[in-house]
Amino acid sequence: MRNYAGTPISKDEVDKLLHAAMAAPAAVNMPPWKFIVVTDKTVLKKLADGLPFAKMLLAAGTGIVVCAAPEEAALGSKEFTLLDCACASENILLAAESFDLGAVWTAIYPNKEVMDFVRNELNIPQQVIPLNLIPVGHPVAQEKAKDKYQPKNIYWNKWA
Amino acid sequence: MRNYAGTPISKDEVDKLLHAAMAAPAAVNMPPWKFIVVTDKTVLKKLADGLPFAKMLLAAGTGIVVCAAPEEAALGSKEFTLLDCACASENILLAAESFDLGAVWTAIYPNKEVMDFVRNELNIPQQVIPLNLIPVGHPVAQEKAKDKYQPKNIYWNKWA
Numbered sequence: 001m002r003n004y005a006g007t008p009i010s011k012d013e014v015d016k017l018l019h020a021a022m023a024a025p026a027a028v029n030m031p032p033w034k035f036i037v038v039t040d041k042t043v044l045k046k047l048a049d050g051l052p053f054a055k056m057l058l059a060a061g062t063g064i065v066v067c068a069a070p071e072e073a074a075l076g077s078k079e080f081t082l083l084d085c086a087c088a089s090e091n092i093l094l095a096a097e098s099f100d101l102g103a104v105w106t107a108i109y110p111n112k113e114v115m116d117f118v119r120n121e122l123n124i125p126q127q128v129i130p131l132n133l134i135p136v137g138h139p140v141a142q143e144k145a146k147d148k149y150q151p152k153n154i155y156w157n158k159w160a
Numbered sequence: 161m162r163n164y165a166g167t168p169i170s171k172d173e174v175d176k177l178l179h180a181a182m183a184a185p186a187a188v189n190m191p192p193w194k195f196i197v198v199t200d201k202t203v204l205k206k207l208a209d210g211l212p213f214a215k216m217l218l219a220a221g222t223g224i225v226v227c228a229a230p231e232e233a234a235l236g237s238k239e240f241t242l243l244d245c246a247c248a249s250e251n252i253l254l255a256a257e258s259f260d261l262g263a264v265w266t267a268i269y270p271n272k273e274v275m276d277f278v279r280n281e282l283n284i285p286q287q288v289i290p291l292n293l294i295p296v297g298h299p300v301a302q303e304k305a306k307d308k309y310q311p312k313n314i315y316w317n318k319w320a
Contacts, residue, residue: 025264031313035313035314038317043318067319083243107240110237124319149183150182157198159196
């Protein structure tokens, strides 16, 4: 979803999205995620200006930066941390859809320059990985989900 | 969910779970996932015997191995591939829950020995990463979702 109506979502809606996010599974039940909710227009504009795929951020009105903190993860594992945070991100996208909101994953990780730009703008510690920025807002129109099912991706009992 | 009643799920249910999986977002719309559905008892037993966290596989009756194929991903990126496959996996877990089935992510990646064991048992090519094994089945009892919401993980407009 990339076309937003311009009116920001409510704090209550943000809170529901973050409840969904934190319901994701985490390795060894050690949640390694942090969420920076950006609603300040000055900050939104700086991020939109610096990020090539987040120009819709101002129209969306809210951006959620999902951050991965390996030091809080099981075994301090960067791999587990990123996977757990991907699940939390997917939960945000699905919850947004279920509330008729629009949301889209725009990548920060693994591009080092983009990660450093976001770390710098949002004061994120060096050891924390900003994974993505999810603009969330009211969509201009409801989009129909694409059918992306492909039987060729399915094997039975062993790789063909 | 780790306690299964012993009766396998139907092929129709497997198909619904895989529809949900492939509805996940993929970087640059290049889906890099493959799914090996294991229902053969001999294969299930071999996997259960070799994997320390998948002993419930035989009682579950079905295991889905989510595989990440970087060569099919945007830019051949291993990072994008793993994140996309994590989202597909989360969709399987959520879809299972919505159908009153039980499912749990048991890790294969990033443990090299475990990845090699699964590659060998299921004939998976060396360049493909088996990410996890998701036992799916009928639960002995419905479990209530834990509330894992933690306000300490939320920041507004910048870190801390």
